[in-house]
Amino acid sequence: MPCGRRRCRGKEYSCSMELSLAVIGGKWKPLILWHLRDVPTLRFSALRRTMPTITQKMLTQQLRELESDGMISRTVFAEVPPRVEYGLTDSGRDIIPILEALCRFGRQFEARFGVEPAEAPAPRPVEPAPDELEEALVARQLAAR
Amino acid sequence: MPCGRRRCRGKEYSCSMELSLAVIGGKWKPLILWHLRDVPTLRFSALRRTMPTITQKMLTQQLRELESDGMISRTVFAEVPPRVEYGLTDSGRDIIPILEALCRFGRQFEARFGVEPAEAPAPRPVEPAPDELEEALVARQLAAR
Numbered sequence: 001m002p003c004g005r006r007r008c009r010g011k012e013y014s015c016s017m018e019l020s021l022a023v024i025g026g027k028w029k030p031l032i033l034w035h036l037r038d039v040p041t042l043r044f045s046a047l048r049r050t051m052p053t054i055t056q057k058m059l060t061q062q063l064r065e066l067e068s069d070g071m072i073s074r075t076v077f078a079e080v081p082p083r084v085e086y087g088l089t090d091s092g093r094d095i096i097p098i099l100e101a102l103c104r105f106g107r108q109f110e111a112r113f114g115v116e117p118a119e120a121p122a123p124r125p126v127e128p129a130p131d132e133l134e135e136a137l138v139a140r141q142l143a144a145r
Numbered sequence: 146m147p148c149g150r151r152r153c154r155g156k157e158y159s160c161s162m163e164l165s166l167a168v169i170g171g172k173w174k175p176l177i178l179w180h181l182r183d184v185p186t187l188r189f190s191a192l193r194r195t196m197p198t199i200t201q202k203m204l205t206q207q208l209r210e211l212e213s214d215g216m217i218s219r220t221v222f223a224e225v226p227p228r229v230e231y232g233l234t235d236s237g238r239d240i241i242p243i244l245e246a247l248c249r250f251g252r253q254f255e256a257r258f259g260v261e262p263a264e265a266p267a268p269r270p271v272e273p274a275p276d277e278l279e280e281a282l283v284a285r286q287l288a289a290r
Contacts (some may be wrong), residue, residue: 007263008255016251017179017244023254027166034162095250099162099241106161107170110153117154
């Protein structure tokens with residue numbers, strides 16, 4: 001398996017699997033791609049509602065990385081207030097069958113070990129509404145042009 | 146997508162995908178399963194050599210979780226010194242096609258964006274030889290019976 005340390009788009013790794021995990025692995029990226037799978041696009045706030053325990057900062061960072069690696073598109077509509085929407089690219093869409101297989105695994109795991117209800121996660125810390133923040137940022141970028 | 150907060154084997158989640166990621170996601174678990182895919186078993190030290198940047202503590206923890214979730218088996222041979230070997234269970238083996246698809250994605254990503262050689266990772270901090278530590282622990286457990 002060790003086949004030489006190498007680098008691709010700023011990620012260092014020893015095997016292709018490690019690279020894959022750097023691009024679409026981790027706790028949040030598969031979930032983000034998954035929630036985008038059957039809608040044309042989602043706004044930041046809508047995405048965040050699907051992942052109640054992610055922080056705004058973490059979601060922003062994960063979206064930036066996925067965009068930079070060509071997995072999602074980010075479209076800014078120069079409206080007032082500006083609107084920003086995220087959607088899968090063709091490369092992002094190519095990942096969905098893998099995620100579907102992962103999801104099936106989760107269901108089989110539940111069937112094997114049993115499930116019990118859990119309490120709702122702790123309420124999020126008070127933060128400005130995500131879209132407002134995102135949009136204020138975009139408005140500033142547009143104004144600076 | 147939100148379908149109620151629930152719990153399975155101590156993991157809290159809102160959708161099956163989140164559960165899958167808790168069981169076999171993260172930075173290391175897919176790599177551990179991947180390196181076990183075409184050998185009957187591996188010793189701790191052999192596994193660690195395939196992942197030069199993982200710490201001993203982290204590898205131990207990830208192996209314990211994978212074992213507890215039924216993805217790998219851990220066999221202790223009561224020899225002197227004791228020998229401990231890890232292998233995939235049937236459930237662990239079921240995951241391999243997903244990991245193969247992930248690996249293919251990594252290779253396509255490399256082909257698209259290009260690869261450059263990277264330096265070898267920084268040398269690991271000085272630690273006792275992994276098998277020695279693992280085996281000393283097992284020897285103590287066996288002696289305590």
